[in-house]
Amino acid sequence: MRKLFSLLVMLIGFSQVYAQTVSGTVQSATDKSGLPGASVVMKRAASEAVLTTMTDGQGAFRFERVPSGNYTLEVRFLGFDMLTRSVQVAQAPLNLGVLSLQEQNTRLGEVQIIGRAPLGEQKGDTTQLNAKAFKTAPDASAEDLVTKMPGVQIQEGRIQAQGEEVRQVMIDGKRYTGEDVTTAMRNISSDMIENVQIFDAQSDQAAFSGFEDGNRLKTINFITRKDRRQGYTGKISAGYGTDERYMAGAAINYFKDNRRITVTGLTNNINMFDFSIGETPGGGMRGRRGGWGGGSPVGIINTNNFGINYQDKWGKKLDVSANYNYTNRDIVNDQYRFRDFVSDEAGLQYKEDANNRDREDGHRLNMRLQYNINENNRLLVTPSLRIQNDENSINRTAETFDLNGTLSESQNRSSSDNTTFNFNNNILYSKRFGNSGRILTTNFNTSINNVDGDGFQFERTQNFEDPERDVLRDQYIRLDRKNFSWSGSTNYSQRLGEKSRLQIEYSIGNQKRDSDRRTYDYVETAGDYINFNTPLSSTFKSDYLSQNVGPSYQYRNDKARLQVDARYQFATLDSDSQFPVDLDPLKRRFNNFLPSAEYEYKFSQSQNLTINLRTNTNAPSVEQLQEVLDISNPLQARIGNADLKQDYQTRFNMRYRNFNAETNRVFFIGMFGTMTNDYVANSVYTNSVPEGIAEGYELRPGARLSRPVNMDGYYNVRSFFNYGQPLNFISSNFNVNGSVGYSRIPGMIDEQTNYSNNTNLGAGFNISSNISEKIDFTVSTFSSYNIVSNTLRTTQNNNYFNQNTNLRYNWILWKDLVYRTELNHQYNGGLSAGVDKSFLLWNMSLGKKIFKDKQGEISLSVNDLLNQNVSVRRNITESYVEDVQSTVLQRFFMLTFSYNIRSFKGAPAMEENTPGGPGMYRGRPGMN
Numbered sequence: 004m005r006k007l008f009s010l011l012v013m014l015i016g017f018s019q020v021y022a023q024t025v026s027g028t029v030q031s032a033t034d035k036s037g038l039p040g041a042s043v044v045m046k047r048a049a050s051e052a053v054l055t056t057m058t059d060g061q062g063a064f065r066f067e068r069v070p071s072g073n074y075t076l077e078v079r080f081l082g083f084d085m086l087t088r089s090v091q092v093a094q095a096p097l098n099l100g101v102l103s104l105q106e107q108n109t110r111l112g113e114v115q116i117i118g119r120a121p122l123g124e125q126k127g128d129t130t131q132l133n134a135k136a137f138k139t140a141p142d143a144s145a146e147d148l149v150t151k152m153p154g155v156q157i158q159e160g161r162i163q164a165q166g167e168e169v170r171q172v173m174i175d176g177k178r179y180t181g182e183d184v185t186t187a188m189r190n191i192s193s194d195m196i197e198n199v200q201i202f203d204a205q206s207d208q209a210a211f212s213g214f215e216d217g218n219r220l221k222t223i224n225f226i227t228r229k230d231r232r233q234g235y236t237g238k239i240s241a242g243y244g245t246d247e248r249y250m251a252g253a254a255i256n257y258f259k260d261n262r263r264i265t266v267t268g269l270t271n272n273i274n275m276f277d278f279s280i281g282e283t284p285g286g287g288m289r290g291r292r293g294g295w296g297g298g299s300p301v302g303i304i305n306t307n308n309f310g311i312n313y314q315d316k317w318g319k320k321l322d323v324s325a326n327y328n329y330t331n332r333d334i335v336n337d338q339y340r341f342r343d344f345v346s347d348e349a350g351l352q353y354k355e356d357a358n359n360r361d362r363e364d365g366h367r368l369n370m371r372l373q374y375n376i377n378e379n380n381r382l383l384v385t386p387s388l389r390i391q392n393d394e395n396s397i398n399r400t401a402e403t404f405d406l407n408g409t410l411s412e413s414q415n416r417s418s419s420d421n422t423t424f425n426f427n428n429n430i431l432y433s434k435r436f437g438n439s440g441r442i443l444t445t446n447f448n449t450s451i452n453n454v455d456g457d458g459f460q461f462e463r464t465q466n467f468e469d470p471e472r473d474v475l476r477d478q479y480i481r482l483d484r485k486n487f488s489w490s491g492s493t494n495y496s497q498r499l500g501e502k503s504r505l506q507i508e509y510s511i512g513n514q515k516r517d518s519d520r521r522t523y524d525y526v527e528t529a530g531d532y533i534n535f536n537t538p539l540s541s542t543f544k545s546d547y548l549s550q551n552v553g554p555s556y557q558y559r560n561d562k563a564r565l566q567v568d569a570r571y572q573f574a575t576l577d578s579d580s581q582f583p584v585d586l587d588p589l590k591r592r593f594n595n596f597l598p599s600a601e602y603e604y605k606f607s608q609s610q611n612l613t614i615n616l617r618t619n620t621n622a623p624s625v626e627q628l629q630e631v632l633d634i635s636n637p638l639q640a641r642i643g644n645a646d647l648k649q650d651y652q653t654r655f656n657m658r659y660r661n662f663n664a665e666t667n668r669v670f671f672i673g674m675f676g677t678m679t680n681d682y683v684a685n686s687v688y689t690n691s692v693p694e695g696i697a698e699g700y701e702l703r704p705g706a707r708l709s710r711p712v713n714m715d716g717y718y719n720v721r722s723f724f725n726y727g728q729p730l731n732f733i734s735s736n737f738n739v740n741g742s743v744g745y746s747r748i749p750g751m752i753d754e755q756t757n758y759s760n761n762t763n764l765g766a767g768f769n770i771s772s773n774i775s776e777k778i779d780f781t782v783s784t785f786s787s788y789n790i791v792s793n794t795l796r797t798t799q800n801n802n803y804f805n806q807n808t809n810l811r812y813n814w815i816l817w818k819d820l821v822y823r824t825e826l827n828h829q830y831n832g833g834l835s836a837g838v839d840k841s842f843l844l845w846n847m848s849l850g851k852k853i854f855k856d857k858q859g860e861i862s863l864s865v866n867d868l869l870n871q872n873v874s875v876r877r878n879i880t881e882s883y884v885e886d887v888q889s890t891v892l893q894r895f896f897m898l899t900f901s902y903n904i905r906s907f908k909g910a911p912a913m914e915e916n917t918p919g920g921p922g923m924y925r926g927r928p929g930m931n
Contacts, residue, residue: 037062125662153727189279234907244897252278302336403705421456440498541631750881803833
C-alpha cells in the first residue's frame with residue numbers, strides 16, 4: 004500500500020508537456036450581444052487533433068490544457084456566417100478577445116425566398132435543434148415547442164428526452180433555480196427561443212473538477228433570440244364555470260440582459276398545480292398535470308399558489324439565482340383498490356374502498372450563488388429550505404377473501420397532522436493552480452430533516468373465521484423524527500501529459516437519525532388516551548458513517564475520452580433501540596470496492612457513443628430499520644428490520660446519437676440497466692408471524708405482514724430508441740420510438756423466495772404540424788404490452804396491455820376565432836374486474852381574439868366533454884399485482900378571459916415563432 008501511495012505521489016508531480024488555456028467571447032456583429040451555445044472548434048494544423056466546446060450564457064468559451072502549436076479556429080452559430088481564424092498557442096494563456104459573427108442575410112430585391120429551415124445539428128453529445136423548424140401557435144410555451152421535437156415526449160405527466168426524464172432546465176446556459184422542470188418550460192414563450200439544446204449535464208462537482216462523478220442530469224437548455232432578451236412577457240387569465248369551477252392566474256416574465264424575473268400566481272379548483280403563459284382556456288389537460296416533478300394528479304384538487312424566480316449577475320463576479328414558492332392545496336380523492344396476491348391459498352385477494360382527504364401548506368426556497376473570485380478560483384453555494392404542514396384523513400373499508408368467501412373485513416379511519424422542516428446547504432470550492440494543470444476541488448454539504456406530528460387511528464375488524472378474535476382499537480400516536488447528515492470531499496487532479504490526467508479523491512459522510520414514535524390506547528373510563536402501548540411504540544437511533552478514497556484516470560484525444568475510477572469504501576452502521584424491546588446496540592462494518600468507468604467516442608461531429616458504468620451503495624432508511632409495528636391498515640401491516648445492511652448497486656447505460664443535418668434525420672438509441680445486491684425487498688407473512696417478530700401480534704385472517712429484508716437478484720434493464728425526420732408532403736415532422744424493458748424484483752412469501760418478472764414491450768409514433776401559423780396539431784400514440792410472471796406461483800402470472808393516444812389541434816378560424824381541441828384515449832386490457840378499461844377524455848374550446856393587438860381572448864371551454872375521464876393504475880410487486888382506480892375531475896364548462904402580454908425592446912409586440920410554410924421559412928427582402 005505504501006509503495007502504491009508513493010507511486011501515485013510521483014505521478015501527480017510529473018507533467019510531460021506544458022499546455023495553456025485559450026478563451027474568448029462570441030458576439031453578434033450587429034448588436035454586440037453574446038451568442039450562447041455557439042460551437043467553437045480548434046483544429047491542430049500538424050495533426051488531426053480537434054478540440055470542441057460551446058459558449059456559455061454570455062457567449063464566453065474556454066479551452067483547458069491546449070498543447071502549444073498552430074491551430075485553425077472555427078466558430079459556428081445558426082443564422083450566422085462561420086468565422087475562421089488562425090491561432091498560435093505558445094507557453095502562455097491566450098485570450099482571443101471578442102469574436103464577432105455576421106448575420107446571414109439574403110437580399111434578392113422584391114423576390115420572396117422560400118427555403119427549408121434546418122432542423123439542427125449534433126455537437127458531440129449535445130443535440131441542438133432549431134426552433135424555427137417547428138411550428139407552434141402564437142401563444143405557445145416552450146413546453147409546446149419541445150414536445151414537437153424528436154425524442155421528446157410526455158410519459159405519465161413527466162417530460163422525457165431521449166428516453167430519460169428531464170431533470171434540469173437552463174436558459175442561455177444558466178440553471179433555472181427550482182425543483183419543477185415543467186413550470187420552467189411553461190413560463191417561457193416559444194417565440195423567445197432561437198435554439199433548444201438537449202444533453203446530459205455534469206454535476207457542479209464534475210464541472211469544477213473536470214472528472215465525471217456519475218451524477219449527470221438530462222437537461223434542456225433554451226437559447227433565446229437576441230431580440231427577446233430585453234422586455235417582458237406574460238398572461239393573465241380568469242374563468243368561472245359550471246359546478247362552481249373557477250380559475251384565476253397570472254404569469255409575468257421580465258428580461259433585461261442577465262436579469263430575469265418570473266412571478267406566477269394561481270387560485271383554482273380544476274386541478275391546475277401552476278399557471279403559465281402557455282395555458283389553454285379552462286386549464287386544458289396540460290395544466291392539470293402534477294407539479295414538483297410531474298405525475299398525473301388524481302382527486303379533486305383546490306390549489307392556491309404563488310411563486311417567484313430571480314436570476315441576475317451582481318457585478319462582474321457573482322451569479323445569483325433564487326426561487327420561492329408557496330402552495331396551499333386541498334385534495335379529495337376516493338380510491339378503489341384490488342390486489343391479487345401471490346399465495347398458497349387459492350384465489351386470495353384483497354379489495355379496498357378509501358376516502359382520502361389531504362390538506363397541504365408549504366414553503367420552498369432555493370438559491371444558487373456562484374462567486375467567480377478570479378480566473379483560477381470559484382465558489383458555489385446552494386442552500387435550500389422547505390417547510391410543510393400536511394393534514395391527512397382516511398376512511399377505509401377493506402376485506403380479504405378467497406374462493407370460499409370473506410375472511411376478514413376492516414373498517415378503520417386515521418388522521419394525522421405532520422410538520423416537516425428540511426434545510427440543505429452545499430458549498431463547493433475549486434482552485435486551479437495557474438497553468439500547471441493542477442486543480443483542487445472541495446465540497447461540504449449539510450442537511451437537516453425533521454418531522455413533528457401526531458395522529459389518531461380507529462379500527463373495527465371482523466374475523467369471519469373466529470368472531471371471538473374481532474378487534475376494536477382506538478389510539479393516539481405521537482411522532483418525533485430528527486435526521487441530520489453531513490458530507491465532504493476533496494479532489495486533487497494533475498495533468499500527466501498532453502492527453503491524460505490523474506485525480507485522487509477522498510470523501511466522508513455521516514447520517515444521524517433519531518426516531519421516536521409513541522402510541523397510547525384510549526381509556527374509556529378516563530375519557531383520554533393515557534394507556535401507553537409498548538408493542539406499537541419505538542425509539543430508534545442510527546448512525547451511518549462512510550468513507551471513500553481512490554484514484555481516477557482520464558485520457559482523451561480528438562475522437563475518444565476514457566475515464567476509469569477505483570474507490571475503496573469503508574462504512575459503519577450503528578443502531579440502538581429502547582422499546583418495544585430494549586436491544587443491545589448493533590454495530591456493523593462494510594468494506595466495498597466501487598469501480599466505475601466512462602467511455603465516449605465521436606465517430607464524427609454528428610455521431611456520438613457514450614458508455615457508462617457506475618457502482619454505489621445505499622444505506623437503509625430509518626423507516627426500514629425501525630422495528631415498530633404499523634397497523635394503520637390492519638389487513639396490510641408493516642414492521643421494520645434493524646438487521647438491514649446497505650445495498651450494493653451497479654448501473655450501466657449506453658447512448659448513441661446520430662443527427663444528419665443535411666437530411667434532418669435524427670436517430671437515438673439508449674440502454675439503461677441496474678443490478679442490486681442486498682436489495683431491500685419485502686418478506687411477507689400470510690399465515691402466522693415468526694417468533695421474534697412483532698411479539699404478541701396475530702394476523703387477521705387473510706391479512707399480511709411485510710418486513711424488509713436484504714436479497715440479491717434485483718435487475719432492471721430497459722432500452723429506448725427514437726427516429727425522426729420531416730414529412731414534407733404533409734408539412735410535418737415525424738417521430739417513431741420504441742422500448743424494451745425487463746425487471747426482476749426479489750421477495751419472500753412465508754420464507755419462500757419469489758421473483759416477480761416483468762417484460763415490457765412498447766412502440767409509438769408522433770406527428771407534429773409545420774403547416775402555418777393558423778394550424779397547429781400534434782398526434783401521438785404509444786402502446787405497451789407487459790408480461791408478468793412469478794417463480795413461486797406460476798398459476799398467478801398476468802399479462803396486460805395499455806395504449807395511450809393523444810391529439811392536440813389549434814385552428815385560427817375566420818375573423819380571429821380560435822378553435823382548440825385535445826383528445827386523450829386510453830385503453831387498458833387485462834386489468835381486474837370492476838376497473839374501467841378505457842376512456843376518451845375530450846377537451847375543447849372556442850375563443851375570440853379581441854382588442855386591436857389581438858392579445859385578449861374570450862373563450863368558452865368544456866373539459867371532459869363525454870364525461871368519461873377515469874384514472875387507472877397498475878402496480879406490480881414481488882407479492883401481488885394491484886389495480887387502483889381514483890377520483891378524477893370530470894365534465895364542466897367554463898367561460899374564460901385571457902390577456903397575453905408581450906413587449907420586447909426593438910421587436911413587435913406579438914410575433915410567431917416561425918413565419919410559416921411546409922417545413923419552410925418565409926422572409927421578406929432583407930430579413931432571415
